Amino acid sequence: MFHAIVDCVGDGLIVDKIKKYCLKKSPWIFHFCTGGCNGCDIEILAAMSPKYDFERFGCLVKGSPRHADIFLITGPVNKKIKSRLVNLYNQIPEPKVVIAMGSCALSTGIFQKAYNVCGPLDKIIPVDVYIPGCPPKPEAIIDGIVKGIEVLAKKVK
Amino acid sequence: MHDMMIPFGPAHPALPEPVHLKLFLEGEEVKDVDFSVGYNHKGIERTLEEMDFSKSIFMTGRICGICSSAHSTCFTQGIEKLLDVEIPQKAKIIRTIVFELERLTSHLLWLGMLGHEIGFDTLFMLCFREREYVLDSLELITGKRIVHDINIIGGVRRDIPPEMIKKVNKNLGILKDKVDYLQTLIKKDPLIKKRTVGIGNIDKDDVEKLCLVGPVARASGVPYDIRRTDKYLIYDDLNFKIVTQKDGDSFARAIVRVQEMFESIRLTRQALTLIKPGLIRNKPAMTFTEKEAISRVEAPRGELIYYIRSNTTNKPARVKIRTPTYANLMCLNKVLVGNNLADVPVSLASLDPCLCCTDRVTVVREGKEEIIKLEDLHGHH
């Protein structure tokens, strides 16, 4: 469809507009656990479930970073996973939004003194939205994702 | 020589946690597996040695979010053995209730993940919808949905008033019908049967040889359950049966877990009727001596063991944790080899591995314990 429009209009402007519009309406999420306790990860699954259903904002959880717009990260970042985290971050196409979820990702939380932890997350990659809680409730996750979509909309402009 | 090696993970769609599998294939058939864990390793056992006992309970609750109260109950039981305190009956009942409700959430989550693995996302959504009834009850009782933190040394943190009992009972009633429906769904649905029957077989001999635990062992006909053998908390007074199956394939493991859900509902209901007004905590004097304690519980995934050694300080001298998944990962070779590549996620999920629990491993190579420098360990990919 895009090609057809380009052919008619002659310049890329409208295509860009359509692309931007689409991105705001359907941000795809890539979720990654950097070594937390799993509590946060199951709450993300719960937020996808029929009771909370964050898919109504057009979000979809995807298995590949290359499809994603929002990078949702939990856990205190352990030393073995740090390089993988940076790799994954680089694989996500621009514009992207990074959401840190749970006290672990925010401040390494209860694992502060553990020897194999090198977080918090914002020391390693830039973070746009923080969701506090251990684990945050699904309502908080949805709120964080909606804020993330706002940030994404600003980045697109 | 194998045809091809396929890396699976660390970030992969099958489980929410990172694990790295190397699958060696010939055509479509898996010939060998190798796995590398450690993406979740934080060094909890070491950190526990630097926390005092009353705080470290909350740390053990965060070893794994799914079996949080299993870990913290096991650890507090160990500490109570060290201190020689007897906890009030009511505290025991409340611990049992939280424990069984947690088993329900864990099994429902597992069933949902199985549905997701075989491409049956409706089952995933159904399970997660029903799971909310349990989570609501847990939130009512403990104040939190996932990491419950109900245990403290000598008892529990919160009481269950009578009106709460009514609400929890009501939720359980609704849940029972829903689980009933899920059971018929699993038994009748041809898609589920095609993907799970005869996949990932483990026979009884292997279970005994490899010391497998939990629903995996019970699905192969080994009735091993710590709730029966150790009679901790109030399980001695309650009436329940140990669910076993004979076939030992992924389908049998699904049936075991579904039927255990009914048992958990029954157990919780029985425990709720036993609640009488009374104390919920005996506050012990926190004086430790040089002593050792071993404590075992039946976590949702199987036998969980804590070994605790104390000295005269209020911090543990050593804590060693043996989690059920660590025991069950031993059969990975048996389960995956000989299967199709497409069946790997299903077989893997049917073991219900929980890597957050597992990643506290010492390096043992060729039977010898190797001392590896910390830097090597970090650079070890």
Ligand code: SF4
């Ligand atoms: S923030 Fe809490 S619940 Fe989330 S991963 Fe960390 S310890 Fe677990």
